[in-house]
Amino acid sequence: MQVKEAMKKDVIKVKRSTSLKNLLILFKDFHALPLIPVIAENEQLVGVVSLDNLVEILKSQESKLFRNIIFAEVDEDIFDLERVPSMGELILVDDMMSANFISLKEDTPLEKAYSIMRLHNKDQLPVVDKANKFLGIIGIFDIIWNMVKEKGIA
């Protein structure tokens, strides 16, 4: 089976210009933050926002500079930081998204998709067609669900 048959197509998408505040409001009733695709005009996938990006943007600028430095001992607690209310409007999706991300092609077999996710420690990935048009999101749970259905477990 290919990922296009198992993926979720009805997904909330955001634009580069969406503000942090609007993004948070969009997902406030979800019981966990899903992987959020960032779409340009003509439906091109230009980035993704994950929980990691959200945590990262709440951290200080200093700790970002130090991310790649050894012995920096950056162990920042997000509760320790001062933050101003205006950052809700000032920070845009463009500032926080990962522009260099992993995506799956629609015809990738589920087995391959699963091993890619394990290798990169991801539990969800975006799915695109050959022209990089966004099609949907596939998660490890979708793959498991298809597998158990096939075996008659559920």
Add this chain to the structure above:
Amino acid sequence: METGPLLAIGILIIGGYFGGIIANKIGFPKVSGYLVVGILLSPSVLNLIPEMLINKNLNVIIDMALGIVAYLVGGSFHLDSLKKIRKDIGWVTFFEASSAGLFVALLILLFGFFPTLFNGNREFFIKTCIPMALICGAISAATAPAAVMAIIREYKARGSLTTTLLAVIALDDAIAIIFTAIAISIAQVWLGSMELFSLSKMFLLPLIYIITSIIIGGISGFFLINISKLAKTKQTLLVIVFGMIMFCVGITKMLNISPLLAVMALGFTVINKGGYSKDMFRVIDDIEDVIFAVFFTLAGAHFNLEVMKIAWAWGLIIVLGRFSGKFLGAKMGAIVAGSPLVVRKYLGLGLLPKAGVTVGLSLLIAQNPNFTNFASLLVNAMLASVIINELIAPPLTKYALFKAGEIIVKSEPEKL
């Protein structure tokens, strides 16, 4: 009954663990805790780790740890991100790092030359002082990020001095590693070719060493990128990344060229030429803490009370040279680059903390067979300089940020 290497490693790690926790509790970086525990475990104090293990049998840990350090430093040279750094940062870093090196080297030469006027012992000067000056100078370029970072966070400093400070520190360790690799190559040739000394050989041979090391690292990098595609999980990726680092260190040591540069070139190639190469660095996160704990505790265990009786003076000289070099170099660089006034005035004071890379590099030199006649002196001088530094430097960084007006909230540091 004798303490075997594994028991020693166990003691070092467990002791280091407590050292790190206590250090953090009283507001010092973990590395300082590891070093102090190491000193306590050393043959001169509690004598829990036999000297034989410290000076010989556990050397493989030093290579392993420095291999990982060099790989991570190489990986911090992501060209696309480096392009975004402000132009003046480059100038300031170059000036402060090289002038710290120059001042330390000159002071050591002076300090070593003075006694020869009375006793005429030129051999000590040529065989010990000159290579020591070269190497200590190179190592002195390093700055420890942890202490500076802790102060910035504790006092919530912000402003142009803070950002410049952070950016310069980010580049400092890499520069120190490059300088040291070059200094080792030159010192090796200097000591090896005492009889048939020629200027061209003095510079040509090190250049060949350096270029060969970089080529080996680069080729290994391309090889690693390609074979890493076979890895199916994060765990298998760690296997091949770690294996390749060790391979690079091992082969360059066998050829007696520079493992540091080779592994840095390996990391550099992976981050710039590999596809999703960040994963190839993240896998190291899982193992680095344990390796660094044993490494720095072992470093502290090199403490030798006998040698320290002479070495403390050398340590003091290193601190003096480094302080004046960093201070004046940063000032000069900031003026040349046209940085803001607060940066010109106070940046040098902020760059004084040092620890991890300094000690690491001195251990690497100590186990090099070419430098055995001053190995213990060098490590103990560096240890002394780190200890002196640990007491003076962080308050000076605090003072610099306060004078620059970038510590806004004047509150007591929170104890964690």
